[in-house]
Amino acid sequence: MPLDSPFMLDIPQKCTLDLSSSSKEQVANLIIKGQGTVPVILKKKKPFSWIINRPKNKSQGFKLEITSKAANLYEKEKQTWKLIKSAAKAGLDEDLQCQYWFSLDHLNRRICYGKGELRKLTELLSYDYPAAPKNKRPDPYSWVSEIEKVKIDPSYVSKGEVWRDPVTIDPPLVVLKPDQIAMDDLALNNATVPMNLTPACQKLHGNISGSNFQLNTPDFPYFVYAIEASIRDKKGWCYQTLQKKSEEFGKPPNEKQTYLRITMGTNQGESPGIPYVMEIWPPGHYSPIHNHAGANAIIRVLSGEITVKLFSMLSTSHTQPFAEKVFRKDDVTWISPGLNQTHQLHNCNKGGPTCITIQCYMYGETDASHYEYFDFISAKEKIEQFTPNSDMSFLNFKNKMQEEWEANQGRCK
Numbered sequence: 410m411p412l413d414s415p416f417m418l419d420i421p422q423k424c425t426l427d428l429s430s431s432s433k434e435q436v437a438n439l440i441i442k443g444q445g446t447v448p449v450i451l452k453k454k455k456p457f458s459w460i461i462n463r464p465k466n467k468s469q470g471f472k473l474e475i476t477s478k479a480a481n482l483y484e485k486e487k488q489t490w491k492l493i494k495s496a497a498k499a500g501l502d503e504d505l506q507c508q509y510w511f512s513l514d515h516l517n518r519r520i521c522y523g524k525g526e527l528r529k530l531t532e533l534l535s536y537d538y539p540a541a542p543k544n545k546r547p548d549p550y551s552w553v554s555e556i557e558k559v560k561i562d563p564s565y566v567s568k569g570e571v572w573r574d575p576v577t578i579d580p581p582l583v584v585l586k587p588d589q590i591a592m593d594d595l596a597l598n599n600a601t602v603p604m605n606l607t608p609a610c611q612k613l614h615g616n617i618s619g620s621n622f623q624l625n626t627p628d629f630p631y632f633v634y635a636i637e638a639s640i641r642d643k644k645g646w647c648y649q650t651l652q653k654k655s656e657e658f659g660k661p662p663n664e665k666q667t668y669l670r671i672t673m674g675t676n677q678g679e680s681p682g683i684p685y686v687m688e689i690w691p692p693g694h695y696s697p698i699h700n701h702a703g704a705n706a707i708i709r710v711l712s713g714e715i716t717v718k719l720f721s722m723l724s725t726s727h728t729q730p731f732a733e734k735v736f737r738k739d740d741v742t743w744i745s746p747g748l749n750q751t752h753q754l755h756n757c758n759k760g761g762p763t764c765i766t767i768q769c770y771m772y773g774e775t776d777a778s779h780y781e782y783f784d785f786i787s788a789k790e791k792i793e794q795f796t797p798n799s800d801m802s803f804l805n806f807k808n809k810m811q812e813e814w815e816a817n818q819g820r821c822k
């Protein structure tokens with residue numbers, strides 16, 4: 410399972426589907442014979458199929474048909490398509506922007522299908538074709554390992570890709586340093602290491618994962634407590650700034666749907682907004698469901714706990730998360746252009762403490778569009794644009810908290 414590398418290697422991890430042909434069907438050329446994933450976005454909401462045929466004589470094949478209601482998998486027998494598996498409610502999506510994916514995996518003898526991100530947790534249908542016979546009898550499915558092309562019929566495709574690898578597992582959400590990961594983590598698919606992430610994520614991880622990257626430092630050992638106090642104090646800068654942000658994601662005002670964005674550095678044209686953002690999540694506060702401009706990101710918890718909910722796509726028709734995980738102090742997670750891209754963050758600890766995270770962002774090396782907004786689902790159930798902004802720069806914020814802390818200590822004497 411690729412973690413979405415945009416690197417153009419000699420054997421690419423993915424290719425864009427050539428849609429220049431005017432024929433009734435499209436052909437996706439697999440990068441490696443017998444395996445790969447072919448995601449498509451449609452131009453119109455009409456039934457379509459992915460088809461693979463036995464090379465040369467076409468006497469055998471598989472067809473995965475997406476109808477208005479279901480996904481139906483057929484196997485060709487004596488030139489007739491026979492239904493072998495069906496998934497109800499897995500048909501054409503309400504959202505025209507839905508990405509449908511088809512995965513072929515001759516090594517694991519599996520065909521599967523899903524909607525949204527290319528990962529096991531968005532899978533809606535999976536079929537394991539029979540195991541190879543023992544005792545040297547011919548394998549009736551050996552032809553699958555020779556498959557070079559997947560047909561898409563008819564072609565209503567507005568965008569398509571071919572990924573080198575099939576969908577086999579769900580990529581781990583937790584990033585551990587090489588000296589932290591254990592054999593069990595690898596065996597249980599609990600965690601990954603930065604080297605498995607995209608080059609952009611690796612760079613970002615290197616910047617924020619060190620042991621000195623902490624809030625409370627010898628020059629201001631009460632930083633976290635000062636932030637908590639500023640959130641509670643009605644005269645505090647944090648409290649007042651949060652109050653002003655209650656309509657940031659639209660009307661009606663929602664005081665819980667707010668968080669503070671404290672930025673480090675300047676926008677150098679490599680990221681949506683300023684690349685390093687310290688985010689402050691008071692107890693019970695949360696973000697809307699949003700995506701990340703197709704960028705890469707690394708998130709590390711600096712204090713408290715944050716719950717991350719993941720969604721298969723940014724769509725008003727898909728507001729149920731497919732995964733949810735709590736990250737605690739020093740836990741690290743990641744976002745790539747195609748994975749973990751749509752999420753919602755929530756400090757579920759209503760009684761505290763506040764959660765503070767560092768988020769950093771970078772476009773992929775082949776991203777020439779540099780979309781500058783995080784799209785989100787508003788209270789009116791519309792997809793709207795959020796401009797990644799700054800409530801204050803980090804050094805000014807630290808000074809502000811130090812001032813408030815010292816003033817409060819003076820009051821207490």
Ligand SMILES: [Fe+2]
Pocket residue numbers: 699700701752
């Ligand atoms: Fe986010």
